[in-house]
Amino acid sequence: MPGYLILIDGPSGVGKSSLTKKLAQSLRALRFFVAEFSEDAADNRRGQIVEARLSGANDYQLADLFTQHRMEIYQRVVFPALENFDFVILDRGEPSTMVYQTMRKEMTIEEVFNQHRLHEIKIPDLIVILVCQPEMASFRKESEGQVRQEREAGNNLKGKFTKDSETQRVICRQYCEVFEFLKSRTNAILIENDNLSIDQEVSLILKKISKNGNHLPK
Numbered sequence: 001m002p003g004y005l006i007l008i009d010g011p012s013g014v015g016k017s018s019l020t021k022k023l024a025q026s027l028r029a030l031r032f033f034v035a036e037f038s039e040d041a042a043d044n045r046r047g048q049i050v051e052a053r054l055s056g057a058n059d060y061q062l063a064d065l066f067t068q069h070r071m072e073i074y075q076r077v078v079f080p081a082l083e084n085f086d087f088v089i090l091d092r093g094e095p096s097t098m099v100y101q102t103m104r105k106e107m108t109i110e111e112v113f114n115q116h117r118l119h120e121i122k123i124p125d126l127i128v129i130l131v132c133q134p135e136m137a138s139f140r141k142e143s144e145g146q147v148r149q150e151r152e153a154g155n156n157l158k159g160k161f162t163k164d165s166e167t168q169r170v171i172c173r174q175y176c177e178v179f180e181f182l183k184s185r186t187n188a189i190l191i192e193n194d195n196l197s198i199d200q201e202v203s204l205i206l207k208k209i210s211k212n213g214n215h216l217p218k
Contacts, residue, residue, distance in 0.1 A: 043073060189205065
């Protein structure tokens with residue numbers, strides 16, 4: 001039986017990498033075999049996307065390039081892992097393209113979604129969208145180590161900084177729009193993690209998996 005694919009996505013600084021590692025640890029503690037990948041690290045041709053951006057490629061061209069790269073990653077890394085592991089956790093993926101390549105309104109979220117289906121990219125068994133206030137994301141990026149320790153300890157970081165970014169607010173809203181689109185078409189969960197520890201985030205995900213399948217003991 002193929003493994004269960006979990007995709008974790010969200011704005012920069014929201015805690016995707018930390019959650020990926022913690023979720024993998026928790027599943028392994030339940031005696032599951034788990035593989036975890038970062039899409040950025042798995043893409044050995046990432047420079048092509050950077051060059052396309054710098055050359056002024058439009059959103060259709062960029063979305064197509066992202067989708068081609070993603071299909072190559074799935075064929076080379078994800079699909080083999082699904083044959084050999086109970087769970088495969090992917091840090092970043094399709095939702096990020098649905099966000100960033102629709103912000104200029106050249107494409108719609110549905111067009112990006114359909115483009116992935118045309119390339120036969122598997123819809124994940126569970127999509128986790130993480131969001132937080134932009135100030136929190138900025139603070140996490142600037143002091144990642146300290147913030148990660150405090151979040152793992154369950155501490156509330158709200159109010160420890162005031163830095164603002166309208167761009168980050170737009171991105172966060174766009175991720176929420178993507179979730180609204182996905183929730184009726186896929187198995188998706190939105191986690192607002194400003195005041196949550198990583199353990200609490202993991203608990204929400206495990207409950208979601210248990211509710212929608214038989215992969216975890218209830």
